[in-house]
Amino acid sequence: MKLQFDRNLLEKYNIAGPRYTSYPPATFFHEEYGNENYKESVILSNDETPENVSVYVHIPFCPQLCTFCGCTTYTGMGQSTIEKYIDVLIKEIELVSKDVSKDRKLTQVHWGGGTPNAISAKLIRKVTDTIKANFNFADEYEMAMECSPAYLDFDMVDELRDMGFNRISLGVQDFKKEVLTAINRRPAKVPVGEMIAYLKKVGFSGINIDLVYGLPFQTQESFRETVAEALAANPDRLVTFSYAHIPQVISRQRMLEQYGLPTPDEKITMLEDAYNMAVEAGYVAIGMDHFAKPDDEFAIALEQKKLHRNFQGYCTRETTGQVYGFGTSSISQLFNAYSQNEKTIKKYMERVEADGRAVVRGYRLNQKEQIVRQVINELMCNYYADFRQIAADFSVETDEVYASVEFAEEKVQSFIDDGLLTIENDAFTVIGQGRYVIRNIAMAFDPALKQGKGQYSKTV
Structure with missing residues (x-):
């Protein structure tokens, strides 16, 4: 059955509100919560649920900055700065992990950014080895990385697989050159269909393509073509994010206004088309904007009412744990508290080198x-x-x-x-x-x- 949105209904409810990637939202975090509070929260988390451990690693470096993106990222950093950041990141992991009980199993590692796959495999391996040395991995675990297709080739895939990575998220956003140019993003280094086929061949699963609708130069027809190309690549999951235009918060987004942006009604049509095309191709709708194959763990978890989510996105209750975030701007999501690190590289590195932690704000629930x-x-x-x-x-x-x-x-x-x-x-x-x-x-x-x-x- 085809989905056709009730436009009056959507217009009625299209008001400003939280995205609820956390509760309370990050706007409630405050600076009275610091390093010592986080240490206490980590120790408390050992006796709270879920028992599993999730680790988030933030790599803030990008070869070039996408103008639509709201993440904490930096470009133009030299190799010496990147290497120093990795050394500091390792120091933070080693210190914080001392307070995490070794009786608990690590079931999920997620690398975000930035563009994690744009740094060298050697540096990725250094961090991965540190995580393996300081946490007790479960027999079944997920180790995922958010990758830009512009910097992903078969050699890097082989390196990641050898390190133990088993899931990759491809941030395609759009296949159209005009759209990518407007958002200052490069096209894929290897055709996405070929890359997904290779990822499956070497043992990756849960592979997803991320698309964004509401960007400059996107039309209903162009986005249909983009969704069709994504589905033809046969990912395990497809995500169609709505672009959130908040230039008053993310100043670089103002650059997109020179091109014009799709209207709210055009965006709804894009989502409508994406939904119908994905479902017709055999995918199950997950949440507002995710789609998964029927045998994917997300679709099964939804059927069993066991789907879960954190700052990194949807996950299953079996895989996810309390999240311990490492790196600049990273957020830890514990049962009893949230904690966020310093957002600038300079302050993050200075504070970790001095104190082993760099908490700038948080919230105790x-x-x-x-x-x-x-x-x-x-x-x-x-x-x-x-x-x-x-x-x-x-x-x-x-x-x-x-x-x-x-x-x-x-x-x-x-x-x-x-x-x-x-x-x-x-x-x-x-x-x-x-x-x-x-x-x-x-x-x-x-x-x-x-x-x-x-x-x-x-x-x-």
Whole structure:
């Protein structure tokens, strides 16, 4: 059945709001939380859930800066600076890992940036060897890297596989030269279809292509061609991100305004087409903008209502753990707290060299916020939140879950009236086109919104 969005519905709910990659959102992090707080949080995390360990490594270097990107990145750094950064990163890993119990299993390593695959394989191996020496790897683990196809060749793939990497995310964004030029991005070094075939041949799985819609020079027809080319490459997963234009926060995005950007209605049409093309090709829709093959672990986890997410994206409960972030700007996501490192390379390296840690801000969650986080995560990932089960998870009464989210029926009545949400036996189920306004639905369960912290992009 083809998806056709109700434009009036989407327009009604297209307001500014959090993306809920964390709860509370990063706009709530504060500078009173520092190095010692993080050390305490790490020690506490050893007795909290999930027991598994996830590691995030941030490599902030890019050969050139993409004008649409909001990540903490640097270009033009010399090799000596890059090598020094890696040495400092290793020092941070060695120190922080001392407080992580060796009884816990590491099940996930994720490299982001920046452009991690643009640094040498030798430096990647140094960091990987350090992680292996300081954490207890599970027999089944995921080691993934976000890669720019512009700097990925078969030799680098062989090197990564030899180090133990088993998943790669290809940040294609668009195949059209005009679009790539506008966002200051190079085309793939090896044709994407050939690269994916090779990745599968040497043992990578969960391979995904990332696309972005809402960029300059994209039209409905051009984006259909891009999606068709991505599907023809046969990835395990396809992601179609909506470009969030917030030049008041990310100043380099202003450069895109000289070209003009697709209208909100044009963006909705692009998402509509991507959904229909992916589903017609046999993929299962995951969340708002992800698609996976039916036998992929994401599709299976969604079917079992066990899909999860963190700052790095969707994951399964079996794979994910509490996230320990390393490198400049990286965020740790523990059960009891969030912690973020210094955003500039200079400050990050100075502080790690002096103190072993470089926490610039963070946030400690109380139980009420932990309950709200689980409610929002369940709705965002599985379109379903069972308040009785969540109460059992926290050993509290169901009424306390309602109280934690400050539930009031009038907050969700419009979603019920519009056929987007049902309530039965203390379970909330997102239905119909509700998944495409899921952030709005999540906002109805977020008591912190009234504090009005932060600037957000539109939800749709």
